[in-house]
Amino acid sequence: MAGAGQRRSGRTRTTGGTQRRRASRPTEEGLIPLLAAIARDVDRVVQRPPTRTSVRTKYQVVALLVREERARVKSDPDLSLAKREEELKRLDGLATILAKIAARDTSLLALLADDARVSESARTYKATVLRSAGRDVPDEPEPPAPVAVAPESDKRVVPQSAIAHRLANPFLAPDFGVAQERRAAAPRRLASWELLDTLFRSFERDAPGARACMDLPEPTALTATATRVPLGRELMPHQAQLVTAAARGHRTFLLADEPGLGKTAQALIAAQAADAYPLLVVVPNVVKTNWAHEVELWTPHRRATVVHGDGDQVDAFADVVIVNYDILDRHVGWFGDLGFKGMVLDEAHFIKNKGSQRSQHVLALSERIRQRTARPLLMALTGTPLINDIEDFRAIWQFLGWIDDDKPLGGLMTALEDTGLIPTDGGWYAAARTAVVDQGIVRRRKVDVAADIPARRVADLPVELDGPLGRSIRAAETALAARMVESYRRATAGREASPEDGIDLDLARRIAAAELKDSSSKRKGENVFEMVRKIGQAKAGLAADYAVQLARNVGKVVFFAKHVDVMDQAEQIFADRGIRYASIRGDQTAKARAQNIKAFTEDPEVQVVVCSLMAAGVGLNLQVASNLILAELSWTDAEQTQAIDRIHRIGQSEPVTAWRIIAAQTIDAKIAELIDSKSGLAAQALDGVAIEEGESSADVQLDALVALLTDALEAEGLH
Missing domain, CATH: 3.40.50.300 (P-loop containing nucleotide triphosphate hydrolases)
Structure with missing residues (x-):
């Protein structure tokens, strides 16, 4: 490809080893030179991250057209063999440029997948490039319809607890505010405009001083029963701001704080402030146990249940139901009938592919909740920066009820109407961005709230160990405890002791010390060190x-x-x-x-x-x-x-x-x-x-074994 291997300075090396400036020549015409120029522009921009959505669109369009042009060249009967080889060689040069760009930003590789989503803006830009190259623009096939969520699925289950809940609550009280909410969302002046694309582009444009976070109220003293935190725990000021907003009636949040700023606590106390129970929490598997732990810490008077597998042990009467994305398809049926008043998505970017079954189930559930509750609490939690890949937030905005497949909804449409602007007005993009942010985008970085948090x-992060390795670890722990309990039994056999005497802690420590010494001398077999190693492997x-x-x-x-x-x-x-x-x-x-x-x-x-x-x-x-x-x-x-x-x-x-x-x-x-x-x-x-002086690893190892022994003795009622 002409110019593909040349330096951007425009210089070429001569046979004598010196450099001279290449003579200017007329701009080459045709599709391939145009694609090469666009690719070089993308290459320059990608070297200065982050890569904006408009640049990603250009990259995807070039890749699509290279793929289509290669197929055309190979099948064109009018091309001579020499011409075909020349064209394919030029396309190979373009493909090399694209590969180098992807090596700089590996996230671009996702745009090359066969099932990668082609946005409306990408389709429009592709047509523009083809016209600029003098090519006819073929009719684009309609994008594939979203994967429908079947009313019944072979995978779906209804746990016995869910059946009991349905029998105990045969009718859910209607919320007459739902119809009023939907009537208030009808567009007026902007009804004939295509608005979604402009909303996404408003986040791509340079906007000096633009807010990435909605205006949050000053935190109030959270002493009301609905917002009170347990004794011994305290919300940081930035957390209390969001909870105060929920207490004052805000109900949809895209909470994009950086990891480490306590998004889980904010969501749980906000649910308490909004009385959004029962609450459905959808999370990645790795943090499922942690969410149950956080419910116990922040809202101890609320009961949480974690859904595993087919939900045989689930408590459908719990206040907070926690499920991971991977098994949501099994439970979406009875979830839709339970009457949730709130829903939280953790790591909400998991639903960025709207065509996936996972996303469709999440969107169907949020729509079901909005149909039954006029103002449910809907929260999407993600640490992904808002200015990157804004198209990925389309599904999240739809989950929150801000948009549907075609247009803004409810409060967002009202806010856009209230601007008095239309998309061709100069101030539209800034106003549109502000309108979206005010719907509930909350983004704080560590450096923004450094004064709130420890240095x-x-x-x-508690996790549950599933599978054969997890079961073997629990079995080994049970066997270790049983071995020490048996030693305790033998040592206390024949003693006359009353229940008031309790566990002989001195004896327990001697038994644990003997086990520790024995474990240290073992090279193989089950012992405390091997068990801890297996736990590390499982984690x-x-x-x-x-x-x-x-x-x-x-x-x-x-x-x-x-x-x-x-x-x-x-x-x-x-x-x-x-x-x-x-x-x-x-x-x-x-x-x-x-x-x-x-x-x-x-x-x-x-x-x-x-x-x-x-x-x-x-x-x-x-x-x-x-x-x-x-x-x-x-x-x-x-x-x-x-x-x-x-x-x-x-x-x-x-x-x-x-x-x-x-x-x-x-x-x-x-x-x-x-x-x-x-x-x-x-x-x-x-x-x-x-750090305490004299602390040693042996102290912790010994005390861990003592705790394991005493817990087992208490469970068996032995003293």
């Missing part, structure tokens, strides 16, 4: 999944693990998800270590560094990141703190969050509790807390 903190995939979410939402992430197999598993997941990573391990040479550190700290495309807790716990400066994953627990707080100090250092400009992945209902949770109690952590805030 560094640990946030626990690896979940921890890596969460690291992927963080990397895509906020940028660079540091991933710490103790064992090589856990690091290997995480790195494989990153590779499979298209996440570039660096690795710091104990068996590396000094040169390899330095290269990996440089790659993470200097290459914007390297999003994750996978670190050995022992090899990278000291002597590293990784403050280019402000988020850290602790995939496996340390035996001491000192090791944990040393890991966090790799990013909480001089030069760190943002508050640091360490996400600690904890296997719920296992010894892992007890170890985390013991580490915190020994280090004096309060509410997981680390600032100003000194």
